[in-house]
Amino acid sequence: xxxxxxxxxxxxxxxxxxxxxxxxxxxxxxxxxxxxxxxxxxxxxxxxxxxxxxxxxxxxxxxxxxxxxxxxxxxxxxxxxxxxxxxxxxxxxxxxxxxxxxxxxxxxxxxxxxxxxxxxxxxxxxxxxxxxxxxxxxxxxxxxxxxxxxxxxxxxxxxxxxxxxxxxxxxxxxxxxxxxxxxxxxxxxxxxxxxxxxxxxxxxxxxxxxxxxxxxxxxxxxxxxxxxxxxxxxxxxxxxxxxxxxxxxxxxxxxxxxxxxxxxxxxxxxxxxxxxxxxxxxxxxxxxxxxxxxxxxxxxxxxxxxxxxxxxxxxxxxxxxxxxxxxxxxxxxxxxxxxxxxxxxxxxxxxxxxxxxxxxxxxxxxxxxxxxxxxxxxxxxxxxxxxx
Amino acid sequence: xxxxxxxxxxxxxxxxxxxxxxxxxxxxxxxxxxxxxxxxxxxxxxxxxxxxxxxxxxxxxxxxxxxxxxxxxxxxxxxxxxxxxxxxxxxxxxxxxxxxxxxxxxxxxxxxxxxxxxxxxxxxxxxxxxxx
Numbered sequence: 072x073x074x075x076x077x078x079x080x081x082x083x084x085x086x087x088x089x090x091x092x093x094x095x096x097x098x099x100x101x102x103x104x105x106x107x108x109x110x111x112x113x114x115x116x117x118x119x120x121x122x123x124x125x126x127x128x129x130x131x132x133x134x135x136x137x138x139x140x141x142x143x144x145x146x147x148x149x150x151x152x153x154x155x156x157x158x159x160x161x162x163x164x165x166x167x168x169x170x171x172x173x174x175x176x177x178x179x180x181x182x183x184x185x186x187x188x189x190x191x192x193x194x195x196x197x198x199x200x201x202x203x204x205x206x207x208x209x210x211x212x213x214x215x216x217x218x219x220x221x222x223x224x225x226x227x228x229x230x231x232x233x234x235x236x237x238x239x240x241x242x243x244x245x246x247x248x249x250x251x252x253x254x255x256x257x258x259x260x261x262x263x264x265x266x267x268x269x270x271x272x273x274x275x276x277x278x279x280x281x282x283x284x285x286x287x288x289x290x291x292x293x294x295x296x297x298x299x300x301x302x303x304x305x306x307x308x309x310x311x312x313x314x315x316x317x318x319x320x321x322x323x324x325x326x327x328x329x330x331x332x333x334x335x336x337x338x339x340x341x342x343x344x345x346x347x348x349x350x351x352x353x354x355x356x357x358x359x360x361x362x363x364x365x366x367x368x369x370x371x372x373x374x375x376x377x378x379x380x381x382x383x384x385x386x387x388x389x390x391x392x393x394x395x396x397x398x399x400x401x402x403x404x405x406x407x408x409x410x411x412x413x414x415x416x417x418x419x420x421x422x423x424x425x426x427x428x429x430x431x432x433x434x435x436x437x438x439x440x441x442x443x444x445x446x447x448x449x450x451x452x453x454x455x456x457x458x459x
Numbered sequence: 460x461x462x463x464x465x466x467x468x469x470x471x472x473x474x475x476x477x478x479x480x481x482x483x484x485x486x487x488x489x490x491x492x493x494x495x496x497x498x499x500x501x502x503x504x505x506x507x508x509x510x511x512x513x514x515x516x517x518x519x520x521x522x523x524x525x526x527x528x529x530x531x532x533x534x535x536x537x538x539x540x541x542x543x544x545x546x547x548x549x550x551x552x553x554x555x556x557x558x559x560x561x562x563x564x565x566x567x568x569x570x571x572x573x574x575x576x577x578x579x580x581x582x583x584x585x586x587x588x589x590x591x
Contacts, residue, residue: 194528201529203471207576207585208539208552211529218521219541227519227565269524269536322493323518323541323550330519 073309073345077458079167080297080304081289083113084421088285088409090253091186098188098286102131103139105286106179113290114301115177120290122147122175124165126158127412127443128199131183147175151312151450154199155213156359156413156443157334161312161450163417163440166291176292182414183286192282192412200447204322213361214279217445218271219323221364224331225273228378230371232273234385235363236264238399239277239406241390242360246403249429253283254407278363280405287414289421294458305421305454308437309346311338312450320447333365333444335372338451343374346453350374353453354435355392355423356399357416360406365444370399373441373451392430401430413443424456467494469508474573474584480508481549492549511549513571513586515542518550520563532577536560542569542588553586 085108087101094101110117118141123133133148147169151158159182166178184192196213210216224230243259246252259277267276297304315337317326329336343349350373360366367385370376375397376384384397392398402408402419409415420438422428436457442450466482473480482491486503497504518541526535538557541550553571555563569590575582 203583204467204552206529206578207583208554209523209530209533209537209576210539210552212525212527214525215521215523215527215539219519219539222521223519223565269522271525272522320493323552324492 074171075164075167075307075309076346077306077308078294079170079291080294080306081421081454082292082297082300082302082304083109083111083115083290084287084418085109085112086251086285086287086415086418088251088253088283088411088415091282091284094185094187094284098183098185099131099135099139101185101284102181102183102286102288103136105183105288106136106140106181109179109288109290112302115290117141118143120177120179121145122166122169122178124149124151124162124169124178124180125182126151126153126162127156127182128154128195129182130189131181147178151448153446153448154196155446156361157446157449158312158442159359159413159417159450160310160440160442160452163289163291163307163452164310164312164450167307167310170291170293176296178291180289180291181286182412184282184411185284186282200320212271214274215271217362217365218274220331220445221273221362224364224368228331230367230378231382234367234381235278236261237385237387237390238360238366239264239363240387242400242404242406244387244391245401245430246407249403249408252403252408254403273364274362277406280361280410283409283411285409285411287411287418289417303425303456305424305456306458308348308453308455308458309342310450310452311341311345312448313338314448331368333368333372334446334449335369335441335444335451338449339373342451342453348437348453352437353439354437355401355432356397356439356441357401357420357423358399358404358441359413359416359443360400360404361443361445369441369444373439392432398432401428401432416440420454424454465494466496470494471584473508474586477573479511479513479544479571479586481511481544481547483507483509483547490547490549511544511547515544515569515571517555517563517565517567517569518543519565520555522557529578538563540588542571542586551586553588556587556589
């Protein structure tokens with residue numbers, strides 16, 4: 072069995088989320104609140120946390136959190152490389168690596184984003200990636216980078232554009248029923264979706280995730296220790312992070328077969344091989360959708376459908392809890408739950424496995440966290456509430 | 460991000476002179492893009508910069524309608540493309556003339572000329588592609 076399989080777990084979660092620009096505290100203050108909430112959730116003394124992991128160029132270096140948290144000793148302080156949300160699931164793998172190798176015992180995985188402190192996320196992500204080749208072409212935003220790939224998927228590979236609407240509607244359906252979601256109470260107005268202003272073709276406004284202020288934190292410990300803490304463990308069964316040859320930061324010169332994908336083919340291959348699981352074993356998916364088409368591409372990469380049958384699988388009725396066979400984004404996802412660089416998708420993964428979701432999937436045991444799609448380095452993870 | 464710096468400096472300097480220069484491995488002949496200092500396939504460090512015609516096909520595209528920062532010099536909407544350059548297969552980011560707002564077609568034949576894109580206080584040399 073792979074060393075990651077069921078050997079660590081998320082024992083506590085905490086999230087604070089506000090509308091963009093509306094955070095009552097600076098970024099570090101919001102983050103500390105989220106970490107304290109995660110520790111309280113597990114009933115673990117925050118001073119005992121000895122490791123931290125983040126991703127996506129988070130600006131809160133863990134050593135600076137020590138005074139507010141009362142940290143006794145910092146033993147593990149690391150990030151997953153990459154400017155986009157590709158590293159979100161990999162962050163849990165990194166935390167597990169620290170715990171399993173004895174380098175830390177209680178590790179917080181976090182992401183914090185407050186516009187007043189760090190500016191717009193889209194600008195920060197692009198600052199990581201921008202070069203003169205992109206600037207000269209007028210390509211300066213994640214929406215445009217993903218739009219070019221999306222057009223290739225739609226036009227060259229024959230994916231019907233209608234699937235994007237079903238995906239977005241499913242996220243909104245769940246978000247409208249989740250009191251913690253920014254879209255709580257608001258189902259997607261389908262006419263408004265279709266008539267919304269263009270951003271970068273093929274994306275209109277509601278094909279794009281929109282940023283929120285906030286932070287979320289996850290307390291990870293060994294599986295054994297998690298069983299002694301207050302809440303039921305969400306076990307990590309597997310995690311894969313990286314890029315295969317022909318995918319990455321290649322100035323659009325990715326392998327032609329990989330070009331329209333979300334970058335997860337090698338990730339999904341490894342994740343399923345190392346856990347012994349397959350798409351059929353996944354009860355629910357928390358799907359990082361920065362843009363609608365990339366969410367669709369991620370589902371294809373992870374083996375839930377193909378270019379040929381995508382319209383049969385990515386259907387609104389099939390994507391919603393409790394009745395759909397492939398429930399996705401049961402908290403509302405980045406579109407409707409909120410977007411703090413995707414960290415809300417991991418939050419909902421744990422809530423769903425604990426039975427705390429506002430949109431429970433009956434008897435859900437295994438949840439895939441599909442990380443930020445289309446990034447040069449991507450990652451995904453599988454969590455479960457029991458070890459199969 | 461200085462135009463004359465980095466492994467792709469001959470590309471930018473070529474555009475300034477009105478030519479499209481692209482790198483090829485002196486060992487195995489593979490075209491190498493993004494520009495690199497070593498061919499990962501054969502290990503050769505002999506990089507041969509070679510002139511190519513500004514002729515190619517459309518690989519993919521987007522038409523931008525939202526005013527993003529750094530695009531202030533471009534009239535909205537504008538079309539950005541990924542162009543496959545003939546006789547080498549390298550794909551380049553560029554802009555496509557879009558006078559009649561006709562959606563580009565993947566595989567469509569295009570020819571390029573050297574223009575520039577104003578970003579803040581710099582003019583970045585740019586291949587502006589047109590149909591036919």
